Amino acid sequence: MASSILQVESIVKRAAQQAGFELAGIAPAADSPELQSFPEWIAAGHAGEMKYMEARDEQGSLKRASLSRVAPWARSVVVCAINYNTDHPYSTEVQDPDRGWISRYAWSREDYHGAVLRRLQQVEAALHEAVEESAPQLITRSYVDTGPIVERVFAKYAGVGWIGKNTCIINQKIGSWLFLGVILTSLDLTPDVPAPDRCGTCTRCIEACPTDAILAPYQLDANRCISYLTIEKRGSIPEELRAGIGRHVFGCDICQDVCPWNRKAPATSAPEFSAREGLVNPALDWLAEMSAEGFRETFRGSPIRRAKRSGLRRNAVLAMGNSGNGQFLQLLKELVIDEDESVAESAIWAMERLRNLL
Numbered sequence: 001m002a003s004s005i006l007q008v009e010s011i012v013k014r015a016a017q018q019a020g021f022e023l024a025g026i027a028p029a030a031d032s033p034e035l036q037s038f039p040e041w042i043a044a045g046h047a048g049e050m051k052y053m054e055a056r057d058e059q060g061s062l063k064r065a066s067l068s069r070v071a072p073w074a075r076s077v078v079v080c081a082i083n084y085n086t087d088h089p090y091s092t093e094v095q096d097p098d099r100g101w102i103s104r105y106a107w108s109r110e111d112y113h114g115a116v117l118r119r120l121q122q123v124e125a126a127l128h129e130a131v132e133e134s135a136p137q138l139i140t141r142s143y144v145d146t147g148p149i150v151e152r153v154f155a156k157y158a159g160v161g162w163i164g165k166n167t168c169i170i171n172q173k174i175g176s177w178l179f180l181g182v183i184l185t186s187l188d189l190t191p192d193v194p195a196p197d198r199c200g201t202c203t204r205c206i207e208a209c210p211t212d213a214i215l216a217p218y219q220l221d222a223n224r225c226i227s228y229l230t231i232e233k234r235g236s237i238p239e240e241l242r243a244g245i246g247r248h249v250f251g252c253d254i255c256q257d258v259c260p261w262n263r264k265a266p267a268t269s270a271p272e273f274s275a276r277e278g279l280v281n282p283a284l285d286w287l288a289e290m291s292a293e294g295f296r297e298t299f300r301g302s303p304i305r306r307a308k309r310s311g312l313r314r315n316a317v318l319a320m321g322n323s324g325n326g327q328f329l330q331l332l333k334e335l336v337i338d339e340d341e342s343v344a345e346s347a348i349w350a351m352e353r354l355r356n357l358l
Contacts, residue, residue, distance in 0.1 A: 015126035025158030103251025175265030226252035321350025
């Protein structure tokens with residue numbers, strides 16, 4: 001017997017829960033007002049060197065600015081969210097000058113893309129099974145941060161959470177430590193109620209950003225964002241932003257760490273996201289001196305590979321300069337002649353910065 005639309009929606013949400021997702025909702029595939037500002041954001045250069053954000057269709061239009069343009073067959077978007085928070089301290093609570101900070105999402109051994117996609121495909125399979133008789137021509141596509149879609153916008157309209165002033169999705173019960181997965185579907189499902197904005201007058205995320213990356217509420221300039229600078233940026237980091245990076249070596253959690261909605265954020269129950277020993281607060285000298293083989297072995301399958309060895313070492317060198325720990329001066333002196341130009345140039349800056357701090 002064919003399932004009704006209402007039954008399908010219930011089946012999908014139940015499948016999401018069984019797959020380990022804490023939240024699931026349905027959004028219309030329509031182009032929302034939030035997407036209208038995307039071309040302006042790109043035109044202003046706020047995407048930095050992330051050229052994949054500028055992907056265009058044959059007509060030259062930005063793919064991420066309109067789902068109806070890249071997937072005209074899509075009628076609904078199933079959005080699933082899974083919590084990746086752990087019970088370790090926040091970056092704002094750790095002050096060890098010998099060690100750097102790796103963003104919370106990258107502490108696990110496995111890249112979140114694969115871990116979330118496996119769960120998402122279980123939901124996708126349940127959707128197909130539910131309508132195999134009534135809609136045998138069903139079309140679906142699953143994405144985890146890889147498709148031509150701005151996931152957080154659809155998460156808002158699916159009721160998963162609201163878009164915070166730091167541009168992260170925030171759920172009032174779970175907080176913002178969320179990985180999102182989306183399933184585009186040709187089924188016309190009943191959408192959930194959009195999540196209301198509960199940021200109110202709070203501006204803690206804006207005030208806490210050391211590099212002033214949040215230009216205004218809901219407006220982020222990636223060029224100034226520590227996550228972008230330590231992960232996506234190749235070569236040298238602009239000098240005027242180096243001090244603000246502090247001891248961050250891969251990503252940044254500050255705007256989430258200070259968010260009131262994360263005060264009581266629960267820890268994840270997903271084993272894939274448990275923290276690996278040594279990655280919560282890694283030793284800066286260990287990272288700066290890491291060999292190519294050591295980098296491959298340590299971060300095999302990890303999202304940290306995205307920064308590449310050169311970027312991670314560069315970041316560690318800058319962090320040593322910001323550490324206030326004079327014991328790093330000897331190592332920095334050796335790194336000034338490193339074969340990697342970005343590491344050597346960063347070491348020169350770090351030595352001067354460190355001496356000024358001592």
